[in-house]
Amino acid sequence: MNFSSKLLENAVAEFAKLPGVGQKTALRLVLHLLNQDKQEVEQFSKTISKLRNEIQFCSICHNISDQSVCEICSSHKRDHSLICVVEDTRDVMAIENTNQYNGVYHVLGGLISPMDGIGPSDLQVDTLVERLKANETKEIIFALSATMEGDTTLFYLHKRVKNFNITISTIARGIAFGGELEYVDEITLGRSIATRVPYENSLTK
Amino acid sequence: MNFSSKLLENAVAEFAKLPGVGQKTALRLVLHLLNQDKQEVEQFSKTISKLRNEIQFCSICHNISDQSVCEICSSHKRDHSLICVVEDTRDVMAIENTNQYNGVYHVLGGLISPMDGIGPSDLQVDTLVERLKANETKEIIFALSATMEGDTTLFYLHKRVKNFNITISTIARGIAFGGELEYVDEITLGRSIATRVPYENSLTK
Numbered sequence: 001m002n003f004s005s006k007l008l009e010n011a012v013a014e015f016a017k018l019p020g021v022g023q024k025t026a027l028r029l030v031l032h033l034l035n036q037d038k039q040e041v042e043q044f045s046k047t048i049s050k051l052r053n054e055i056q057f058c059s060i061c062h063n064i065s066d067q068s069v070c071e072i073c074s075s076h077k078r079d080h081s082l083i084c085v086v087e088d089t090r091d092v093m094a095i096e097n098t099n100q101y102n103g104v105y106h107v108l109g110g111l112i113s114p115m116d117g118i119g120p121s122d123l124q125v126d127t128l129v130e131r132l133k134a135n136e137t138k139e140i141i142f143a144l145s146a147t148m149e150g151d152t153t154l155f156y157l158h159k160r161v162k163n164f165n166i167t168i169s170t171i172a173r174g175i176a177f178g179g180e181l182e183y184v185d186e187i188t189l190g191r192s193i194a195t196r197v198p199y200e201n202s203l204t205k
Numbered sequence: 206m207n208f209s210s211k212l213l214e215n216a217v218a219e220f221a222k223l224p225g226v227g228q229k230t231a232l233r234l235v236l237h238l239l240n241q242d243k244q245e246v247e248q249f250s251k252t253i254s255k256l257r258n259e260i261q262f263c264s265i266c267h268n269i270s271d272q273s274v275c276e277i278c279s280s281h282k283r284d285h286s287l288i289c290v291v292e293d294t295r296d297v298m299a300i301e302n303t304n305q306y307n308g309v310y311h312v313l314g315g316l317i318s319p320m321d322g323i324g325p326s327d328l329q330v331d332t333l334v335e336r337l338k339a340n341e342t343k344e345i346i347f348a349l350s351a352t353m354e355g356d357t358t359l360f361y362l363h364k365r366v367k368n369f370n371i372t373i374s375t376i377a378r379g380i381a382f383g384g385e386l387e388y389v390d391e392i393t394l395g396r397s398i399a400t401r402v403p404y405e406n407s408l409t410k
Contacts, residue, residue: 004268004275004277004294004297004298005270007255007256008260010255011252014252014253018237025225031293031294032224033257038257041253041256041257043219046254047215051215051216051238051239052239052241052247052250054212055213064209064239066210066211066212088236089213093206093208093209
């Protein structure tokens with residue numbers, strides 16, 4: 001593109017680095033910002049800079065936090081003997097939104113993905129093992145995506161934690177509530193028959 | 206959404222103000238920035254703030270510029286007797302990319318849109334009339350979108366400039382090059398027959 005201003009070009013280039021944002025979208029966003037008050041744009045810019053500089057990761061569960069120990073880990077109302085292992089902070093938010101979970105979390109910070117060069121050492125795996133060694137955990141729940149990377153990570157983590165005297169679970173896979181059988185993919189449907197559960201267990205409490 | 210950090214929540218709220226960016230997309234962008242080096246995020250933030258604070262608008266054509274007079278308006282290679290009137294800087298970029306135009310521009314900064322509360326006084330209309338009064342213009346080309354707002358603006362501008370002794374043109378409307386007749390909408394096709402041109406004129410030079 002042929003920019004009339006270097007400042008404009010730089011700003012578009014910065015926005016275009018964001019995932020899913022191309023040159024045209026970046027230009028649209030930048031022109032939108034140009035139409036805003038100086039004050040608002042200053043606030044936008046400051047908020048982002050502040051986020052990156054002041055954000056902390058909870059020293060226990062490694063979730064994004066404003067303090068060195070996050071609200072969930074420091075809460076006395078949560079069951080600290082139950083650890084739910086998730087990929088990132090979005091999963092914590094999704095599970096928290098269900099209001100069905102009262103334990104604590106462990107945020108891996110990603111999934112094992114040899115294609116992207118992410119190995120176990122890039123994730124918070126050792127810190128998870130350390131937490132289990134403290135001997136306060138009764139159950140660990142793996143809530144990872146049902147993808148190749150998720151399954152690889154699950155397999156690796158299971159190997160690392162299976163010798164601890166704790167219950168190891170994964171979240172249930174199967175047909176979503178409200179899902180119609182004819183539209184479900186074959187693997188999910190086949191597995192949900194193979195891993196069928198007693199009727200009593202399927203009732204929501 | 207249930208954010209684990211106020212800093213995160215603020216940053217997501219700022220991103221979600223951008224057009225076409227919802228809460229989920231905003232969160233994805235913010236988490237992407239969190240994964241970047243501090244230095245890169247600082248640069249992102251500074252570039253935006255700098256853009257808004259240092260950007261100028263050309264005092265002649267009102268296009269976005271780094272100087273008080275833009276490169277096009279200060280160029281001796283351009284035909285200053287030919288003014289192309291456009292909505293915003295994106296249109297200037299689009300026309301410049303064609304390499305078919307050697308005149309100068311006049312950027313209105315929007316289109317008349319009573320629905321959005323944008324009237325003629327919000328646009329650079331008076332400055333356009335001033336430019337014409339300087340008596341150096343031979344032709345004015347209106348290159349506005351073929352929308353309700355574009356047509357309204359065109360109608361108003363024509364009323365304002367028709368008494369000057371200059372040629373007034375609009376960009377040609379019709380079937381796009383490479384367009385197949387059966388897929389063209391009826392209005393465009395009907396108008397393109399009604400406003401047919403002599404064969405010789407249709408040849409690209």
